Each structure stands twice: as structure tokens, then as C-alpha cells.
Amino acid sequence: xxxxxxxxxxxxxxxxxxxxxxxxxxxxxxxxxxxxxxxxxxxxxxxxxxxxxxxxxxxxxxxxxxxxxxxxxxxxxxxxxxxxxxxxxxxxxxxxxxxxxxxxxxxxxxxxxxxxxxxxxxxxxxxxxxxxxxxxxxxxxxxxxxxxxxxxxxxxxxxxxxxxxxxxxxxxxxxxxxxxxxxxxxxxxxxxxxxxx
Amino acid sequence: xxxxxxxxxxxxxxxxxxxxxxxxxxxxxxxxxxxxxxxxxxxxxxxxxxxxxxxxxxxxxxxxxxxxxxxxxxxxxxxxxxxxxxxxxxxxxxxxxxxxxxxxxxxxxxxxxxxxxxxxxxxxxxxxxxxxxxxxxxxxxxxxxxxxxxxxxxxxxxxxxxxxxxxxxxxxxxxxxxxxxxxxxxxxxxxxxxxxxxxxxxxxxxxxxxxxxxxxxxxxxxxxxxxxxxxxxxxxxxxxxxxxxxxxxxxxxxxxxxxxxxxxxxxxxxxxxxxxxxxxxxxxxxxxxxxxxxxxxxxxxxxxxxxxxxxxxxxxxxxxxxxxxxxxxxxxxxxxxxxxxxxxxxxxxxxxxxxxxxxxxxxxxxxxxxxxxxxxxxxxxxxxxxxxxxxxxxxxxxxxxxxxxxxxxxx
Numbered sequence: 001x002x003x004x005x006x007x008x009x010x011x012x013x014x015x016x017x018x019x020x021x022x023x024x025x026x027x028x029x030x031x032x033x034x035x036x037x038x039x040x041x042x043x044x045x046x047x048x049x050x051x052x053x054x055x056x057x058x059x060x061x062x063x064x065x066x067x068x069x070x071x072x073x074x075x076x077x078x079x080x081x082x083x084x085x086x087x088x089x090x091x092x093x094x095x096x097x098x099x100x101x102x103x104x105x106x107x108x109x110x111x112x113x114x115x116x117x118x119x120x121x122x123x124x125x126x127x128x129x130x131x132x133x134x135x136x137x138x139x140x141x142x143x144x145x146x147x148x149x150x151x152x153x154x155x156x157x158x159x160x161x162x163x164x165x166x167x168x169x170x171x172x173x174x175x176x177x178x179x180x181x182x183x184x185x186x187x188x189x190x191x192x193x194x195x196x197x
Numbered sequence: 198x199x200x201x202x203x204x205x206x207x208x209x210x211x212x213x214x215x216x217x218x219x220x221x222x223x224x225x226x227x228x229x230x231x232x233x234x235x236x237x238x239x240x241x242x243x244x245x246x247x248x249x250x251x252x253x254x255x256x257x258x259x260x261x262x263x264x265x266x267x268x269x270x271x272x273x274x275x276x277x278x279x280x281x282x283x284x285x286x287x288x289x290x291x292x293x294x295x296x297x298x299x300x301x302x303x304x305x306x307x308x309x310x311x312x313x314x315x316x317x318x319x320x321x322x323x324x325x326x327x328x329x330x331x332x333x334x335x336x337x338x339x340x341x342x343x344x345x346x347x348x349x350x351x352x353x354x355x356x357x358x359x360x361x362x363x364x365x366x367x368x369x370x371x372x373x374x375x376x377x378x379x380x381x382x383x384x385x386x387x388x389x390x391x392x393x394x395x396x397x398x399x400x401x402x403x404x405x406x407x408x409x410x411x412x413x414x415x416x417x418x419x420x421x422x423x424x425x426x427x428x429x430x431x432x433x434x435x436x437x438x439x440x441x442x443x444x445x446x447x448x449x450x451x452x453x454x455x456x457x458x459x460x461x462x463x464x465x466x467x468x469x470x471x472x473x474x475x476x477x478x479x480x481x482x483x484x485x486x487x488x489x490x491x492x493x494x495x496x497x498x499x500x501x502x503x504x505x506x507x508x509x510x511x512x513x514x515x516x517x518x519x520x521x522x523x524x525x526x527x528x529x530x531x532x533x534x535x536x537x538x539x540x541x542x543x544x545x546x547x548x549x550x551x552x553x554x555x556x557x558x559x560x561x562x563x564x565x566x567x568x569x570x571x572x573x574x575x576x577x578x579x580x581x582x583x584x585x586x587x588x589x590x591x592x593x594x595x596x597x598x599x600x601x602x603x604x605x606x607x608x
Contacts, residue, residue, distance in 0.1 A: 032278045039274055047262035061266050068274040072281055135257040157251070158258040163218065178214040181221070185247045192250065 020085040028075055035075070039068055042086060046093050049159035053097055053150070055139055063100055067093045087168040090159060094151070094169055141191040149184035152177055216240045221251050331374050332386055344370075357403040358415045364400035365419050368393045372426045372433070375445075379436040390430070390445055397423065 018037070026034035046067050051060035070092050078088060142153055148170065155166040156177075163174045163181075170177065217240070220233040230248045234241045262270070330337040344367055351360045371393035378385045404416050434445050 027278075027282060030282045032275060032282045035278045035282060036271070036275055039271055043267055043270065044259075044261040047266065048259045051260045052258050057266075061262075061270060064262065064266075065270045065273055068270070069277055072274065072278055075282075134253070138254060138257050153254065153258070157254045158260070160259060175211075175214070178218045179210070182210075182214050182217050182247075185217070185250055188254075189246055189250050 021080055024075070024078065024080075024085050028078070035072065038071075038085070038089075042089055043068070045086075045160045046089065049090065049093060049154055050097060052139065052142075052158035053154050054100070059100070063093075063096055066096055070096065083168060084165065086161070087165045090155065090161060090165070091169045093159075094155075137192060138188075141188050144191055145184055145187055148172075148180050149187060152180045153184050153188075156181065213240055213243065217244060217247060220244055220248055224248055224251055225255060331377055331381075331383070332389055333378075333383065357406050358411060361400040361403035361407075361415055361419065364396045364403065365422050368396035368400065369422055369426060371396065372429045375433045376429050376436075379433045385433060385437055385441055385445065387441075387445065387447070390433075390449070393426065394449075397426070 020038065020041075023034040023038050023041075027038065043064065047060055047064045050063045050067070051057060054060050054063065067089065071089055074092070078085070142150055145153065151170055152166060155161045155169060156163070161169070163177045166172075167174045167177045172180070216237040220237060223233045223236065224230065230245065230252060233248055234244050237244060328340055328343075330340050347363060348360075348367075351363050355363075371389050375385045375389050375393070378389075400419060404412055404419065407415060430445070430449060434442060434449075437445060
């Protein structure tokens with residue numbers, strides 16, 4: 001790769017949609033800008049996944065940082081053997097999340113942490129309150145699901161992963177993920193019907 | 198329709214899972230619920246409430262990191278990345294070196310010292326093994342580091358002649374490495390040949406700084422190596438796949454151009470000093486010329502164009518001397534035409550310029566039949582002593598009269 005200014009390269013790679021593989025290989029070779037591109041690419045999904053599962057903005061931020069630091073630490077050992085970088089990264093996030101939740105006797109932020117940012121930028125206080133309460137009810141309902149169902153909902157709907165990516169992280173087949181998704185939605189439907197919205 | 202999700206192996210459950218998943222994919226892609234449901238009318242009643250729930254979940258669950266959070270985390274993560282990733286692994290340094298980095302400035306003292314210590318205190322076997330390594334091999338960086346130590350030591354303890362010999366030796370190594378890679382069907386990094394040219398050029402610069410008498414002696418020794426390198430490069434060019442040829446040709450052309458410029462200046466300086474050739478005479482002995490490229494030898498015999506990376510052959514010294522005598526003072530108007538013709542020539546392409554008799558775009562080290570050359574060959578004018586009379590694929594001098602991809606038009 002021709003030597004170009006780091007910032008320019010960072011912009012260029014983002015602009016032309018350089019593959020994760022190229023970014024990872026460059027990062028492995030010492031290109032911090034490419035690692036920065038990977039961070040930009042996945043920080044939202046990772047943070048969203050973590051915050052949805054934890055329900056606490058501060059903890060989600062800390063854990064998101066740990067995810068990328070862990071990825072940085074393990075980057076040298078990452079090889080392109082069929083596991084996409086995104087799935088590898090979310091696997092790290094999942095493992096750290098499991099450790100994090102295991103250390104906690106219970107969720108400190110249940111109900112939902114007030115500091116958790118709003119997804120939408122609505123300024124109407126009433127709309128914001130409705131959204132917050134609705135999300136709180138959703139998270140509460142998700143919390144009642146089985147671990148596998150929770151994982152599917154978190155990975156797919158909060159993390160934005162595909163069935164294939166979720167299947168890799170969970171060690172399941174895509175068919176199993178589809179079935180878990182179905183079961184999770186049905187269970188949520190039942191539980192949310194009992195939750196004031 | 199009530200789907201039995203507990204019996205997930207039943208066809209209905211599998212079908213519904215698939216239908217639900219497709220509907221969710223559509224929903225995530227932005228399709229309205231009605232459209233998603235309409236795509237699977239069989240499951241419409243069961244799909245709709247789940248899709249409404251999915252839509253709500255998709256709206257509420259994703260919580261992108263706020264800008265200030267992203268900035269804070271990024272700052273901490275990138276600081277760690279700078280600290281970790283900038284400790285580049287050895288193979289990256291080697292790759293940079295091959296890609297054209299300043300070979301004799303790159304190795305940190307610590308690396309050099311470590312290599313020496315490694316060699317002295319038990320790592321000698323590895324160093325010996327590294328001497329036979331090739332680019333891409335695990336031990337190759339050790340080989341490079343050892344060379345750098347030798348160069349650094351030579352700069353301190355040896356004169357220019359010894360340093361030139363070392364540079365020449367390393368240039369030979371790079372070329373032989375390229376050939377070994379090509380022989381094994383491995384990729385020849387363009388930087389490898391560029392490194393060879395850099396070392397050869399460094400050797401020439403060191404030679405140029407020598408006193409006249411010493412310069413002739415050392416240059417004579419280097420000329421044989423250079424001729425052999427040219428022949429080897431020609432073989433490499435023949436063996437590498439087509440996509441790799443241009444890079445090699447380019448590297449050869451660059452080397453030729455630089456060296457031709459340098460030779461010209463040396464010639465002029467030599468003329469100013471003594472009116473006779475020293476370095477270039479010694480660097481281009483007639484005996485070293487045609488043997489450099491077998492294809493060129495064939496050309497000499499048949500007059501047919503040979504295939505190779507450069508049109509670069511001297512030879513037929515007697516004819517050339519006669520031609521040069523005739524060329525002196527003759528018209529120079531034909532130069533531009535020949536230059537244009539040569540620029541138009543490409544690899545594998547040959548034209549006979551009837552006006553001048555020059556062979557244009559001759560890709561191989563095909564020998565230029567000087568007897569056909571028309572007047573106004575600038576090389577001859579610039580080099581009345583016959584300097585640069587012959588070289589191989591990477592050579593100079595004679596190549597300027599018969600340019601291929603690596604050739605160079607009259608100047």
C-alpha cells in the first residue's frame with residue numbers, strides 16, 4: 001500500500017468502503033488509522049448492543065471501551081479463517097458482557113438508567129417520556145426471556161447483526177437463530193401485553 | 198393461523214420461522230408492515246403482531262453511542278492503538294524496506310545490536326540459515342539486518358572501495374533472490390529489484406569518489422557483476438508472470454536512466470580531467486557485454502529481435518568504433534525522430550526505423566546492430582571513448598542505442 005497521509009487514508013478508506021479484511025490487515029501491520037476506521041464502523045452497534053443489555057449508559061461506555069481494547073490486544077492473533085471481523089468483535093463484546101453481568105448480583109440500572117441516551121432526537125418532553133417508558137418496558141420484557149432468546153434479540157435488533165453473524169457468535173445454526181427469534185418475539189408479545197405502555 | 202412453535206421441526210413451524218425472518222428482513226430494509234405481511238399471506242394473521250413488535254423493538258433497541266461517548270472512547274482506544282500498533286512487527290519493517298525505504302537508514306541501532314548479539318551468543322546458526330532465506334521467509338529480516346550491520350561497520354572501518362564492493366555484493370544478492378523467487382514460482386516484490394538498483398547505484402557513487410587509478414580497478418571488478426546481474430534480471434523478467442513484468446521493467450528503466458545520467462556526467466568529468474575514459478571504460482568491457490543476455494546473443498547472430506526486458510546490448514565494438522567516428526559531427530536532426538519512435542515502442546514491439554536503422558521498442562536485450570545505426574547517435578557523441586558499450590538487462594550505455602522497455606532513448 002502506498003504511503004499516504006494517515007488522515008487522508010482514513011477518509012479514503014471510509015469513502016470507498018474498504019473491506020474489513022483490508023482494514024484489519026493494515027491495522028495488524030501497524031496502521032492505527034485503519035484500526036480507527038474499524039472503531040468508527042462498529043462502535044455504534046457494539047455500544048447499542050451493550051447498552052440494551054446493560055441498561056446503563058456509563059457501564060455501556062466502559063464496556064464498549066473494553067471491547068475495543070480487547071480487540072486491539074487480540075488483533076495480532078486474529079486470522080481470516082472464515083469468521084468475519086464483525087462477528088469476532090461482537091463475540092468479544094458478548095464475552096465481556098457475560099463476565100460483567102456475572103460480576104453483578106443484579107442489574108444496578110433496572111429500571112432503565114435515566115442517563116441512557118435517547119435514540120431519537122425528539123425534543124417533545126412527552127414524546128421522550130413515552131419513548132423512555134416504552135423502552136423501559138421492552139427491556140424489562142426482554143429481561144424475562146431465556147438467555148438465548150435475549151441474545152438473539154440483543155444481537156439482531158440492538159446490535160444490527162444478521163442471522164448468520166448472530167449464529168456465529170452464539171454457536172448456533174441460522175435455522176436455530178430463526179426459531180429463537182420467533183420464540184423470543186412471541187414471548188415478548190405475551191409479556192408486553194401485561195406491561196403498561 | 199396459530200403456529201406451533203414448540204414443535205419446531207414440523208414443516209409449519211419451519212415455514213413460519215422462514216416467513217417471519219423474511220418479513221423482518223424487509224422491515225429492517227424499510228418496507229412497511231403491510232407490504233411485509235402481504236408477501237406471506239398464508240401467515241398474515243400471525244405475522245402482523247410480531248412485526249409490529251419487531252418494528253417497535255427496532256425503533257427502541259438500537260441506541261447509537263452519543264457523539265461525546267464515541268469521542269471519549271475513541272480517544273482512549275486510539276491512544277492505546279498508537280502505543281501498541283506503532284510497535285511494528287519485524288515483518289512490517291522488512292516490508293517497508295523492500296518497498297523502497299532507505300535501506301541503510303532504517304534499521305534501528307537496537308535491532309542491529311540485537312542481531313549481532315544474536316549471532317554472537319548462540320544465534321549464529323539462525324544467521325547462517327538466514328543468509329539463504331528469501332523475501333517472505335521467516336529469517337529474511339535477519340538477513341537484511343545482518344547486511345545493515347555490515348554496511349554500518351564498513352562505513353566506519355572501511356574505505357570507499359570496500360564499501361562499494363559490499364554494496365555490489367548486496368545488489369547481487371537481491372537479484373539472485375529475485376531469480377530464486379521466480380524459479381520457485383513465488384512473487385517477486387518490485388521493491389526487491391529496486392533495492393538491487395539502489396545498492397548498485399550506491400556502489401557507483403562510492404566508486405566515483407575514488408582516485409582515478411583505484412576507480413578503474415574497482416569499476417572493472419564491479420562491471421563483471423553488473424553484467425551478470427543484467428543477465429539474471431533478464432531471466433527473472435522472462436520467468437515472472439505478465440502482471441509482474443511491468444514492475445520489473447519499470448525498476449530496470451529507472452535504474453538505467455539514473456545510471457545513464459550518472460555515466461554521462463562521469464564521462465564529461467573524465468573528459469575534462471584527462472580526455473580519456475576511466476570508470477566507464479572499465480565498467481563496460483566488451484567481454485562482459487553479449488553474454489549478459491542469451492537472447493541478445495541470438496540477436497547478434499540472426500539480426501532478429503530478441504525478447505527481454507530491455508533493449509540493451511553492446512558488442513561489436515569494432516563496428517561501433519567505426520560508427521562513432523562517422524557519427525561525430527554528423528547531423529543531429531534525426532535524434533528527435535528516434536526518440537519519438539523509441540518512446541512509442543513497448544515490450545515485445547519492434548519497429549525498424551528505416552530512416553535511422555534503430556530498432557525501436559525492442560523488449561529484449563537484443564543487440565543493436567551498430568552498422569545499421571544512422572548518424573547522430575547521441576550516446577556515441579557523448580561517449581566518444583566507447584563508454585557504456587554494453588550491458589545486459591539492467592545495464593546502461595549500449596541500451597541507449599537500442600531501447601526496449603528498459604531502454605532509453607538517445608539523449
